[in-house]
Amino acid sequence: MKTLRIALIGTGFMGRAHSHAWQTAPRFFDLPYRVEMAVMVGRDPRRTAAEAARLGWAEASTDWREVVQRDDIDVIDICTPGDTHAEITLAALAAGKHVLCEKPLANTVEDAERMAAAAAAVPGQVALCGFSYRRTPALALARRLIQEGRIGQVRHVRAQYLQDWLSDADAPFTWRLDRELAGSGALGDIGAHSIDTAQWLTGSQIVGVSAVLRTFVEERPEREGVVGLGGTADPDAPRRRVTVDDAGAFTARFADDAMGVFEFSRVATGRRNANRIEINGDRGAVAFDFERMNELEFYDASEEGHRQGFQRVQATEAEHPYMEAWWPVGHGLGYEHTFIHEIVDFVGAIAGAPTGPDFSDALHVQRVLAAVEESARADSRFAAVKGMTS
Numbered sequence: 001m002k003t004l005r006i007a008l009i010g011t012g013f014m015g016r017a018h019s020h021a022w023q024t025a026p027r028f029f030d031l032p033y034r035v036e037m038a039v040m041v042g043r044d045p046r047r048t049a050a051e052a053a054r055l056g057w058a059e060a061s062t063d064w065r066e067v068v069q070r071d072d073i074d075v076i077d078i079c080t081p082g083d084t085h086a087e088i089t090l091a092a093l094a095a096g097k098h099v100l101c102e103k104p105l106a107n108t109v110e111d112a113e114r115m116a117a118a119a120a121a122v123p124g125q126v127a128l129c130g131f132s133y134r135r136t137p138a139l140a141l142a143r144r145l146i147q148e149g150r151i152g153q154v155r156h157v158r159a160q161y162l163q164d165w166l167s168d169a170d171a172p173f174t175w176r177l178d179r180e181l182a183g184s185g186a187l188g189d190i191g192a193h194s195i196d197t198a199q200w201l202t203g204s205q206i207v208g209v210s211a212v213l214r215t216f217v218e219e220r221p222e223r224e225g226v227v228g229l230g231g232t233a234d235p236d237a238p239r240r241r242v243t244v245d246d247a248g249a250f251t252a253r254f255a256d257d258a259m260g261v262f263e264f265s266r267v268a269t270g271r272r273n274a275n276r277i278e279i280n281g282d283r284g285a286v287a288f289d290f291e292r293m294n295e296l297e298f299y300d301a302s303e304e305g306h307r308q309g310f311q312r313v314q315a316t317e318a319e320h321p322y323m324e325a326w327w328p329v330g331h332g333l334g335y336e337h338t339f340i341h342e343i344v345d346f347v348g349a350i351a352g353a354p355t356g357p358d359f360s361d362a363l364h365v366q367r368v369l370a371a372v373e374e375s376a377r378a379d380s381r382f383a384a385v386k387g388m389t390s
């Protein structure tokens, strides 16, 4: 069996989630390759060495450019902020590597276009974008039901992604609040997940939007060494200007005539990670909330009247997506499993079993993000998504 040698860049939230996934995937799934966790790359030598040792990487490095050129590396896994995605991806693809790049694909449509073009030019190399919620078994089950026609023609898509880690005005400034580093705020951070999920579930692309974006807290105190989400800062610390949105909403038209309503916020008090989606077709509906990630609600309009109503399916049966590898029925999964499944599918794609979202899917999400910003700037005037592929 051939061995894939992995280099992962970024030691923060996603660096840890992906490290855990690379460790666990080969232990619970039969992968077509042996996987070797070769190098973890960070910026601070001490922190990177400590994290690499703790998370199971053979080596630590602070020079991603050197690592990307190494002949003994097959895969580059990019877990850094959006401003770095294009440069690292383009170097990795040019060096012949397979690439798993965190979402959103880039900070601008132009960068995403360059990345998609570079990936298309090397069809033998896999380039996947990390919209990890696709790998939630209950959502993958929803997709299966929709593809089987169980809800009929889709009419409504209703998606919300609500968090509250920025509701405190003294929550510290992080790269996620800096447009130069993050591209956008709640829109690209979490709204992008909803856009990807909606297009993937329905099999239909968003063709235009009408949007609002809001920044409620315009300056936040600085704090050194913030990684991941949350935390508080000294309220007397110097403040930095927030250059992205805290929240937003948009209506969407889909290519197949469905209509969508999307809302995303990082200041939705009380909602920690409520990634929800409900889709109504002419024969039924599905509804999902990540805060109850093992459950899918399914409504079948063809049931006899006295039996009609949403049924709650626990997506933990062996025949549900990904579940055969896990626990006895009813013993649920957690957030980390979505990343394990992502690695399983990514390695499977390297062995010739295609999976999404590829860079052209992720480019379309990027174009929807740009249309949302364009519409919000123009007082919610309808903005067509540019470069539609269907």
Ligand SMILES: NC(=O)c1ccc[n+]([C@@H]2O[C@H](COP(=O)([O-])OP(=O)(O)OC[C@H]3O[C@@H](n4cnc5c(N)ncnc54)[C@H](O)[C@@H]3O)[C@@H](O)[C@H]2O)c1
Binding pocket: 009, 010, 011, 012, 013, 014, 015, 041, 042, 043, 044, 064, 079, 080, 081, 082, 084, 102, 103, 104, 130, 131, 132, 133, 189, 226, 227, 228, 229
């Ligand atoms: N799939 C998901 O559900 C999900 C969840 C969270 C974040 N993300 C995405 O993952 C990426 C990283 O987010 P995070 O939450 O891990 O951030 P984080 O702040 O926790 O960690 C970012 C890491 O990148 C490193 N880094 C930053 N610039 C770098 C550079 N120029 N060179 C090398 N390393 C650099 C930092 O040192 C840090 O280790 C982002 O694109 C984000 O949108 C995806």
